[in-house]
Amino acid sequence: MEIRPPTTRIQVPKIILTLVNQLYELEQKIKRQGDTNNLLRNVNKMKDAFAEEGLPVGAGNGQLQMCLIYEDPMGQPFKETRTDLEATISGAGTDNLVVVEVIKPIIRSVLRDSSGELSDKDRAQYTQVIQKGIVIVETQKEN
Amino acid sequence: MNNMINFGIDLGTTNSLIAKFDKGTVEVFKNPNGFKETLSSIVGFRNDRILVGEQARTYMEKDHKSVVSRFKRKMGTTESFKIKSLGQSKTPIELSAFVLKELKNFIHTGESPESVVITIPASFDMVQSNATKEAGYAAGFKQVVLLQEPIAASLAYANKEKNVDLKNSQWIVYDLGGGTFDVALVKIVEGELKVVDHEGDNYLGGSDFDALIVERIIAPELEKKGKFKDLLAQMKSEQGKYNRLWHHLLHKAEEAKIELSSKTSAEIEFSVEDDEGNVLVDLIITVTRSEYEAVIKDAIDTTAEMLKKILTRKSLQPQDLKFVLMVGGATYTPFVRKRIQELLGIPVNTGIDPTNAIAVGAAYFAATKEINLGDKSPSKPAPLGNLRIKVAYNRASQEKEEMFSAKVEGDVTGLFYRITREDGSYDSGLKKLSARIVEDLPLLENAYNHFGFTVYDSQNNPVLTDFDSIQIAQGKYSVAGQMLPEDLSLVKDKDDDTTLARIFSKNSVLPAKTKVTVDVSKAVIHGSDDQIRIIVVEGPADNHFTVNKTIGYLEISGKGLKRDIVRGTEIDLTFELSESRDLTVNAFVNPSGPEFSQIFNPTNRKVSVKSLSEEVQMLDGQLAKEKAEAVKNENYEVAEKLEKLITPMQELQGEAMLLSLTPDDVTDDRYKLDDRKRKIAQELNQLTSGKRLERLRTEYQAAKVEVTAIVNESGNDHERRQLNEINAQEHTFLASTTPQKIQTAIDQLWHISSQILRRTPDFLVGWFQHLVSKREMLNDQLQAKNLIEQGKKHIADEDFDKLLAVNGRLHSLLPETEKDSKEARHFTGIS
Numbered sequence: 001m002e003i004r005p006p007t008t009r010i011q012v013p014k015i016i017l018t019l020v021n022q023l024y025e026l027e028q029k030i031k032r033q034g035d036t037n038n039l040l041r042n043v044n045k046m047k048d049a050f051a052e053e054g055l056p057v058g059a060g061n062g063q064l065q066m067c068l069i070y071e072d073p074m075g076q077p078f079k080e081t082r083t084d085l086e087a088t089i090s091g092a093g094t095d096n097l098v099v100v101e102v103i104k105p106i107i108r109s110v111l112r113d114s115s116g117e118l119s120d121k122d123r124a125q126y127t128q129v130i131q132k133g134i135v136i137v138e139t140q141k142e143n
Numbered sequence: 144m145n146n147m148i149n150f151g152i153d154l155g156t157t158n159s160l161i162a163k164f165d166k167g168t169v170e171v172f173k174n175p176n177g178f179k180e181t182l183s184s185i186v187g188f189r190n191d192r193i194l195v196g197e198q199a200r201t202y203m204e205k206d207h208k209s210v211v212s213r214f215k216r217k218m219g220t221t222e223s224f225k226i227k228s229l230g231q232s233k234t235p236i237e238l239s240a241f242v243l244k245e246l247k248n249f250i251h252t253g254e255s256p257e258s259v260v261i262t263i264p265a266s267f268d269m270v271q272s273n274a275t276k277e278a279g280y281a282a283g284f285k286q287v288v289l290l291q292e293p294i295a296a297s298l299a300y301a302n303k304e305k306n307v308d309l310k311n312s313q314w315i316v317y318d319l320g321g322g323t324f325d326v327a328l329v330k331i332v333e334g335e336l337k338v339v340d341h342e343g344d345n346y347l348g349g350s351d352f353d354a355l356i357v358e359r360i361i362a363p364e365l366e367k368k369g370k371f372k373d374l375l376a377q378m379k380s381e382q383g384k385y386n387r388l389w390h391h392l393l394h395k396a397e398e399a400k401i402e403l404s405s406k407t408s409a410e411i412e413f414s415v416e417d418d419e420g421n422v423l424v425d426l427i428i429t430v431t432r433s434e435y436e437a438v439i440k441d442a443i444d445t446t447a448e449m450l451k452k453i454l455t456r457k458s459l460q461p462q463d464l465k466f467v468l469m470v471g472g473a474t475y476t477p478f479v480r481k482r483i484q485e486l487l488g489i490p491v492n493t494g495i496d497p498t499n500a501i502a503v504g505a506a507y508f509a510a511t512k513e514i515n516l517g518d519k520s521p522s523k524p525a526p527l528g529n530l531r532i533k534v535a536y537n538r539a540s541q542e543k544e545e546m547f548s549a550k551v552e553g554d555v556t557g558l559f560y561r562i563t564r565e566d567g568s569y570d571s572g573l574k575k576l577s578a579r580i581v582e583d584l585p586l587l588e589n590a591y592n593h594f595g596f597t598v599y600d601s602q603n604n605p606v607l608t609d610f611d612s613i614q615i616a617q618g619k620y621s622v623a624g625q626m627l628p629e630d631l632s633l634v635k636d637k638d639d640d641t642t643l644a645r646i647f648s649k650n651s652v653l654p655a656k657t658k659v660t661v662d663v664s665k666a667v668i669h670g671s672d673d674q675i676r677i678i679v680v681e682g683p684a685d686n687h688f689t690v691n692k693t694i695g696y697l698e699i700s701g702k703g704l705k706r707d708i709v710r711g712t713e714i715d716l717t718f719e720l721s722e723s724r725d726l727t728v729n730a731f732v733n734p735s736g737p738e739f740s741q742i743f744n745p746t747n748r749k750v751s752v753k754s755l756s757e758e759v760q761m762l763d764g765q766l767a768k769e770k771a772e773a774v775k776n777e778n779y780e781v782a783e784k785l786e787k788l789i790t791p792m793q794e795l796q797g798e799a800m801l802l803s804l805t806p807d808d809v810t811d812d813r814y815k816l817d818d819r820k821r822k823i824a825q826e827l828n829q830l831t832s833g834k835r836l837e838r839l840r841t842e843y844q845a846a847k848v849e850v851t852a853i854v855n856e857s858g859n860d861h862e863r864r865q866l867n868e869i870n871a872q873e874h875t876f877l878a879s880t881t882p883q884k885i886q887t888a889i890d891q892l893w894h895i896s897s898q899i900l901r902r903t904p905d906f907l908v909g910w911f912q913h914l915v916s917k918r919e920m921l922n923d924q925l926q927a928k929n930l931i932e933q934g935k936k937h938i939a940d941e942d943f944d945k946l947l948a949v950n951g952r953l954h955s956l957l958p959e960t961e962k963d964s965k966e967a968r969h970f971t972g973i974s
Contacts, residue, residue, distance in 0.1 A: 032414065032424060041715075041731075048658055080189050080198050082585075083176050084568035088394070089205045090387040101387060103394050108566065127590055129567040132177055136390050137201075 012130050016068065017107065020050060021131075024070050024105045054112065065112045070105040071133070078137040085133045093139030100138045107131035148258040148288065148512045151505025152246060153295070154239060154275065156215045157321040157348070159184050160502035161246040164510035171499045172249035176567050180499055182249070185212040186241045188228045192572035193559075195245040205381075213322070214238045216345055218278075219271035236278045243282035244603030255604060257516060258286035260509040262295045262501050265327040265341035283602025285516050288509070292318065293327035294336045295504030296470045299495045302507045312465040313339070315450060315489070318501075319479065320471035322348035326450050328457060340457055342449040347442060349400075349473035355438045356396035356430060357389065361411060364428045369417030388415055399430050404475050407432045436478040443479055447486040466492040470500050529553040530598065532610040539616045540586060547594075547613060548581045557601045562613070565593040573599065586617040631726070633716070634678040634688045635973055636664050642883070643691070645684040646718050656719045661973040667708040671701035675708070675973060676754060677716060677730055685881035689758060689824035693817065695726050696751050708732060714973065752813055756803040759796055759820055762827070766792055769831050784830050788823055795819050832882060839885040840877060843892075850892045857899050865895050907946050908938055914953040921956040930956075 027043050047070075054067035078087050078097040084106050089097065109130045151169075153160045158181040162171040171180045177197065187199030187210035194202075194210075202210045208227035214235040217224075223232040247255070263275050272289055279287030293316035301309060313330040327341040362375050371377070371385075378389035391413060399409035408431045416422045454461065467489050469480060480491045496503070530553040537545050547562070558576040562584065563569060569585055576598060586592045594613035598606040632643035647655055667673040676698055682691030699708075717729040766788060773782035799816055847870075854866050869891055876884040900906040911934050921927040930953050937946040 029425060045660075045715075052658070080187070080192065080194055080202065081569055081571055083198065083563075083570045086177075086197060087201045088390040089201060090390050092205070092381045094202055094205045101391055103391060127566045127587060130178075134394060136387055138387065 012066075012068070012109065016055070017131055020068055020070055020107055021104060023047060023050075024072070028102075051110075054110075057111070067110045067112060068107060068130075069110060070107045072102060072105050073099045073133045073135055074102050075099060077140075078135070083132070084129045085135050085137075087135050087137045089138070090136050091138045096140045097137040098140045099133075099135045101136040102133060103136070104131065104134040106133035146514050148256070148260055148286070148509040148514055149506065150250075150256045150258070151260040151262070151290075151295070151502055151507070151509045152243065153262050153292070153499075153502035153505060154215065154242065154278075155184055155320065155501075156213055156323045156345070157184060158182065159242050159246060160499055161249050162499065162502040162506040163250070163252070164506040169503045169506040171502055172246075172251065174249055175251065176563070176570060180502075182242065182245060183212075184215065184239075184242050185210060186214075186233075186238045187211070188226050190228070192574050193241065194572045195241050198570065198572065211238055213345075219268070219274040236274050236281060239275070239278035240281035243278060243284070247282070247603055257284060258288070258512075258514045259284045260288045260290050260505045260512065262290050262292045262505050264325055264343070265291050265293050265338040266325070266343055267291075281602070283600075283604055286514065288512050290505055290508050291327075291338050292316075292325065292470075292501050293329050293338050293341070295501045295508065296468055296495065297329050297336055297504065298507045299500040299504035300468055300492070302504075304494055309465070313459075313463065314465045314492075315453070315467040316470060317446070317450065317467050317474065317483065318470040319446065319473040320348050321350050321473070322346070324348060324446055324449075324471075326446065326453065328453050328459075340453045342453055344445070344449070347445070348471075349476075351442065352400060352435075352439050352473065352476070353393050353396040355442075356399065356435060357392045359438045360430050360434050361392055361396065361428055365415070365426075368426060369415070369421060369423050370419045371417055384418075385415075388413075396430075400435065400476070403430065403432050403435050404477060432478075439476070439478065440482070443482045444486070447483055450483070450487060461488045464489050466490045468492045468495070470495070470497050472498050530555075530558075530606065530608045532596075532598075532608050534610060534613070536584075536613065536615065538614065541617070542586065543588070543617075544583050544585050545615050546581065547584050548579070549610075551576060551578055551580065558606060559599045559601075559603075561597050561599065563595050565595060569594070573603075584613070584615070586615055588617055591616050629681045629691075630684040631694070631718075631720070632680055632682075632684045632688070632691070633659060633661075633718075634676075634680060635661065641688055643680065643684045643686065643688055646679065647720060648684075651720075654719070654721050656717070659716045659718070661714050661716060663708055663710060663712040663714060663973060666710045667699070667701045667704065669701050669704035669707050673701040675699040675714070677728060677973070678754070679718070679726060679728065685883045687824065687828055689762060690821060690828055692821065695728055696754065697728050697730060698751065699730060699732065752802055752805075755813060755817055755820070756799040759799040759816075762820060762824055763792055763796055766823075766827055769827065773834075778834070781830055781834070785827070788826060791819070792823055795823065832880065835882045836880065836885065839882050839889065843877070843885055843889050846889050846892045850896045853896045853899050857903055858895070862895050862899060865891070901947060902943070904941070904943050907943050907950060910950050911938070911946060911953075914950060914957075917957065920958055921953065922958065923956055927953065927956055 023043060023046055027040070027047075030039050030043065050068040052067060054065035057064050057066045073085060076099050078085060078099055085099070087097070087099070090100070107130050109128050111127075147164070149164045151162050151164070153162075160171060160180050160182070162169050173180055174182060174196070182196045183200045185196065185199040185203055187194040187202050187206070189202060189206070189209055199210050200212075203212050208225070209229075211224045211226070211233070214224065217235040218239065220235070223234045224238065225232050243261075250256070259279060261275055261279055263272055267275070275289060276287045296316045296318065297309075297314070301307070309331060311331065313328060316325075316327045316329055318325040318327075323343065323345050324347040325341065325343040328339045330337055330339045357378075358375060362378070365371065366374055374385065377383035378385040378392075380386060383389075392411070395411045395413060399411050402409035408429050411428045411430060412425055414422065414424050414426065450467075453459075454464075467483055467487070469491060473479060474493070474497045480493060483489075484491045530551065532549050532551050534547065534549040536547040555576045555578060559573045560571075560576045560580065561573050562571040562582055564584070564587075566587060568587065571582055574580070584592070584594060592613075592615045594615075596611055596613055598608050600606050630645050630649050631647040632645050634641050635644050636642075644659065646657055646659060663675060665673070665675075667675055676696065678688070678693060678697075679695035680688050680691035681694045699714075712732065715729075715731040717727075717731075719727040719729075721727075766785065770782055770785040770789075773779075773785060795816065798812075799820075802812055802816065851866065854862055858866070869888055872888075876888050879885070915931055915934075918924075918927055918931065930949050934946055934949040934953070937943070937949060
């Protein structure tokens with residue numbers, strides 16, 4: 001099936017982006033400091049709410065949902081052709097770069113038809129990067 | 144007909160923008176890649192690609208032999224930049240042309256302007272100005288009109304504040320950008336805006352402020368908290384131990400700087416390991432506005448000095464000036480405005496958007512300039528009909544990258560190509576078109592990946608070809624992926640029956656995973672025989688569950704619990720279906736915390752003997768009820784058919800009883816019985832669905848009449864819309880043969896009416912009186928008494944919002960059995 005991107009770029013209210021970014025930071029903190037109070041479960045629930053329930057978009061019967069997913073690019077390779085990352089190179093090398101620090105994650109929006117009548121295959125999905133990841137990259141050290 | 148230029152470009156030292164005047168307003172175009180209006184004026188040449196903007200900026204500091212920035216300052220000089228990776232030099236004109244061409248890509252309206260206004264600093268002389276024009280022509284524009292930046296900014300202001308009279312006045316344009324500072328005196332001379340004098344510093348701007356925050360505020364604070372030797376040197380040196388931290392903190396400092404524009408303090412949070420190996424986790428350093436102001440004070444004072452120089456040269460007093468117009472991102476800082484006003488005693492004007500004012504002003508100017516292509520008559524981009532592109536690539540892939548290759552037939556000299564992924568994650572940059580091209584394209588997992596493929600001529604005008612898009616399906620969209628033949632649903636309690644909640648829909652491609660949260664609708668006492676049943680069935684989700692095939696069955700029994708599960712507890716269920724259709728169900732009970740897990744596969748069906756016999760009982764009851772009803776309604780045909788089901792039903796019941804005596808029965812009897820049960824259930828459903836549909840249709844019509852009346856009387860716009868939507872879809876669900884759909888519509892109708900009634904005084908009072916009539920059975924008599932007193936008072940005061948709250952609390956005091964009018968049957972224990 002042919003999927004056509006929307007003609008206009010999706011605008012996401014800043015407050016939503018702030019919430020998603022904070023969620024990411026919360027998750028990172030829990031990973032660093034341990035999850036003694038079982039907080040990760042709540043974080044995952046919020047993540048799922050953004051990723052699966054999403055926000056209704058457009059007027060009419062409200063069958064389109066915009067879901068938000070964040071991606072932690074930690075450890076991923078970086079090349080000059082990647083435009084989902086805003087990278088700063090640390091150290092002297094500029095080849096074999098990998099992400100060594102993530103200041104902000106990549107946030108993508110996924111437009112879904114929520115009518116539930118369609119199978120995943122026919123469901124119109126259109127993904128867009130709505131926030132570039134802000135990262136620090138470094139030449140990968142040879143083992 | 145509009146014959147004006149309309150397009151304006153701010154070709155800046157650090158950032159560039161493009162804007163268009165259209166019907167009285169100006170639109171600043173955004174980078175299709177990311178959301179910024181600005182394009183970094185940086186050009187890079189890496190691995191045979193040409194990169195412009197952010198992508199080039201990444202490599203600016205580290206690979207300055209191949210990446211060039213700030214070339215605007217060299218415009219009009221004979222100096223050129225040696226590009227190591229190209230083995231040749233590029234002039235500032237050529238480099239600026241790359242930026243201009245890239246800006247053309249921002250125009251989403253499909254236009255390809257041939258005439259444009261480009262802004263230049265007030266300090267540009269004739270040679271530099273001509274060089275800028277050259278860059279415009281090299282970028283493919285046929286007509287280039289230049290405009291000085293301070294004038295552009297002033298025009299943006301004058302067009303925004305149309306009532307302000309600027310005649311016979313003069314003012315200062317103070318432009319403090321990311322990396323440069325310019326200040327100019329603008330005056331209206333004989334009705335025309337003119338720059339009278341100017342000053343500037345090419346190495347002063349907002350990015351210097353970020354570095355100051357790190358150096359003077361964060362680093363000293365960090366040294367107090369941990370053990371660091373030569374912290375600053377180790378941060379700033381490329382080889383330094385803390386070089387990574389430096390870049391990290393620069394980002395954080397920039398965020399803090401922006402926050403400090405509106406708040407009096409900002410927190411910077413980060414983790415670092417000091418020289419002795421102590422990890423300072425989630426360290427918080429607070430930067431106050433006054434600390435920030437103290438560190439940038441010297442820099443701001445320097446700019447004030449330059450401004451004063453102009454005044455001195457022109458023998459002007461501050462009061463001769465109307466205002467100082469603030470332009471450039473760094474002027475967002477309140478201190479910059481405050482300090483300038485303080486030092487010069489001239490009112491500061493912040494009436495325009497500092498980041499895009501110059502581009503906006505350029506567009507306003509462009510709207511007054513006629514297109515005049517002169518001899519350079521418009522030559523539409525030549526449709527190179529002779530270019531044939533033959534491509535080869537995998538349309539479906541399981542890899543993270545897929546190779547794209549193409550053979551190009553025709554004349555490729557001077558042409559470029561560019562591939563971009565439509566979600567904004569990938570950009571190949573401009574690459575020379577050759578007879579054979581190969582590119583590795585990164586793929587987003589589990590998605591259709593769309594790439595645009597465009598060929599450009601040397602002026603970045605798109606060239607027509609017979610190929611323009613690449614589509615690759617990654618992961619689950621692979622045609623080889625197995626599809627699910629039927630819906631998989633979870634059985635839940637609903638009213639006095641059960642309902643199916645779809646987990647995976649038919650034709651979902653495997654593997655698949657999903658999560659569902661359910662509420663426990665009955666209490667399970669630990670150690671008891673009570674149980675919650677997670678039942679997964681295969682078949683249309685509109686069916687009654689007994690008709691579908693049970694493929695997964697997980698019991699949470701009181702025996703396996705350490706604590707009670709109270710009513711209302713949430714259970715998180717995760718369902719995973721592997722490619723071979725093995726179903727894994729994980730149940731996580733919150734808050735008592737036990738986790739239950741079970742794997743099912745289609746060849747090894749789970750049928751619980753106990754559940755089976757209960758289901759058979761239930762079915763038997765249903766059959767008897769339906770038959771009685773059919774007889775009562777004199778529907779003898781159906782009654783007769785139902786009668787025929789009774790014998791097999793009784794046989795089934797007997798066998799199920801026998802089997803339930805040996806719950807660990809190892810034969811396949813249970814599966815046979817399950818199949819027979821389903822067959823009977825299917826027939827029963829078929830025979831009675833017509834009746835159910837009829838009943839629901841009548842029920843729907845009645846509900847509609849009642850709810851419509853309520854909406855007409857007291858509904859708001861939103862509720863009217865909701866009702867209209869249901870009406871609009873009426874023909875589909877009324878014609879449907881699935882009772883569930885009509886039931887959903889009825890539920891929606893009642894939902895609308897309850898929304899309205901909850902704000903209707905009569906209803907609230909009636910509800911209150913109903914609750915009062917039940918006062919003897921309320922759980923907490925003392926509280927009930929208080930609430931009833933309060934309620935009476937609210938009625939007297941006509942305070943219905945508060946009455947609603949009182950009703951809610953009284954309702955919660957009702958005994959469980961009274962709360963719902965229908966006594967819920969708890970077959971599964973989840974809803």
